Each structure stands twice: as C-alpha cells, then as structure tokens.
Amino acid sequence: MKEIIEFIRNRESCPQLTAPAPNREEWLEILTAASRAADHGALKPWRYRIYQGAQLDQIGECYWQHALTDVPDLDPCQRENFIKKAHRAPAILLVYAATEEHSKVPEIEQIMAVAAATQQALLAIEAKGYGAMWRTGAVAHTDKTKVLLNLKSNEQIIGFVYVGTPKKTQKTIKEVDLEGRIEWFDS
Ligand SMILES: Cc1cc2nc3c(=O)[nH]c(=O)nc-3n(C[C@H](O)[C@H](O)[C@H](O)COP(=O)(O)O)c2cc1C
Numbered sequence: 001m002k003e004i005i006e007f008i009r010n011r012e013s014c015p016q017l018t019a020p021a022p023n024r025e026e027w028l029e030i031l032t033a034a035s036r037a038a039d040h041g042a043l044k045p046w047r048y049r050i051y052q053g054a055q056l057d058q059i060g061e062c063y064w065q066h067a068l069t070d071v072p073d074l075d076p077c078q079r080e081n082f083i084k085k086a087h088r089a090p091a092i093l094l095v096y097a098a099t100e101e102h103s104k105v106p107e108i109e110q111i112m113a114v115a116a117a118t119q120q121a122l123l124a125i126e127a128k129g130y131g132a133m134w135r136t137g138a139v140a141h142t143d144k145t146k147v148l149l150n151l152k153s154n155e156q157i158i159g160f161v162y163v164g165t166p167k168k169t170q171k172t173i174k175e176v177d178l179e180g181r182i183e184w185f186d187s
Pocket of ligand 1: 011012013014133134135136137158159174
C-alpha cells in the first residue's frame with residue numbers, strides 16, 4: 001500500500017505530450033477506474049468523450065470561436081493557431097457532468113463527483129504509463145462552447161484532459177506544503 005501512497009504523492013501534470021495516446025482497451029480501463037469516484041446518490045453524473053486526430057479540430061474550433069467572442073475582428077489567419085491549441089496532445093478526454101434534479105443531491109455535489117472522477121482519470125492515465133494535463137479556461141464555461149460541442153443545458157464541462165505520452169521522463173516532484181492548511185481538533 002506504501003507504493004500507492006507514493007504513486008499518488010508523485011502524480012504530476014504533463015504539459016508536453018506526444019503520441020501514442022491510450023488505445024481503446026486502455027481508455028476503457030482508465031474510465032472504469034475514473035468511474036469509481038465517490039458519487040452521492042450513485043447518480044453516475046460523469047460523461048466522457050475522447051477526441052483524437054482530425055476530431056481534435058472540434059475543440060480547436062471552440063478556442064477560435066471563444067477568441068472571436070473576445071475580439072470579434074480577429075484576423076481569420078489566426079484561426080489555425082487556435083485550432084493547433086487542441087493538438088498539444090494526441091488525445092483530449094472531455095469530461096463533463098450531466099446533472100439532474102435530485103431531492104438529496106444538489107447540482108454542486110454532482111459536479112464535485114465528476115471532478116473526483118477526473119482526478120481518478122489522471123491517476124489511472126499515469127498508472128498506464130501515459131501523461132495528462134487537466135485544462136479548462138473560460139472557453140470551458142461558455143454557452144457558445146456547449147453549442148459547438150452539442151452539449152445540453154444540464155451538461156457542464158469539467159475538463160479538457162490532454163492525454164498522451166510524456167515528452168520528458170524526468171519527474172519534478174513538487175514540495176507539498178501543508179503549512180497553515182491543516183488544523184487538528186483532537187485534544
Ligand atoms: C479544474 C482545473 C482546471 C485547470 N485548468 C487549467 C488550464 O486551463 N490551464 C493550465 O495551464 N492548467 C490548468 N489546471 C492546472 C493543471 O492541470 C495542473 O494541475 C497544474 O499545472 C499543476 O501541475 P501539477 O498537477 O503537476 O501539480 C487546471 C486544474 C484543474 C483542477
């Protein structure tokens with residue numbers, strides 16, 4: 001069990017990713033592990049989509065359209081650069097929450113469960129020897145993006161998880177600083 005703590009303790013994001021990404025069988029393994037996240041009411045609010053290859057342009061288009069919202073007269077020549085942003089990894093795992101009205105489980109808790117599943121996915125991806133980087137940004141939270149990705153009004157993006165093989169193998173384990181973040185009530 002010590003190894004599991006060590007593994008979790010050393011998890012890190014990988015911004016630089018290359019091919020290969022997990023294959024279908026590995027994705028199923030990863031998403032099965034992710035879906036064992038704590039889940040109030042067992043509502044299973046997590047939904048997953050895997051974008052790869054040319055399909056990554058769909059996410060790139062969201063970046064471009066979001067940029068146009070901010071700066072409507074952006075030069076169309078810039079579009080390619082925004083599309084490229086979605087190609088920083090060979091795959092993007094889109095995790096979103098499909099929430100429902102529930103007498104005991106408010107929407108925030110359903111969203112929390114999907115965030116927990118996303119964290120489990122990060123661990124499972126790393127356990128399979130791949131790397132990942134959870135990204136969002138304002139683009140993840142706009143109606144325009146929801147329309148572009150064909151998401152319903154009760155569905156909310158939790159993360160664009162960029163997934164692939166880490167370009168760098170060197171681990172840079174960050175100092176975990178709990179100073180001022182724990183209070184003990186045990187005397
Ligand atoms: C909900 C959420 C959204 C995030 N969105 C972004 C993002 O858009 N861009 C980014 O550079 N990092 C984002 N991060 C942070 C990275 O995923 C990562 O945790 C951070 O770079 C620290 O690296 P580490 O995970 O190795 O400690 C996000 C993290 C979370 C939990």
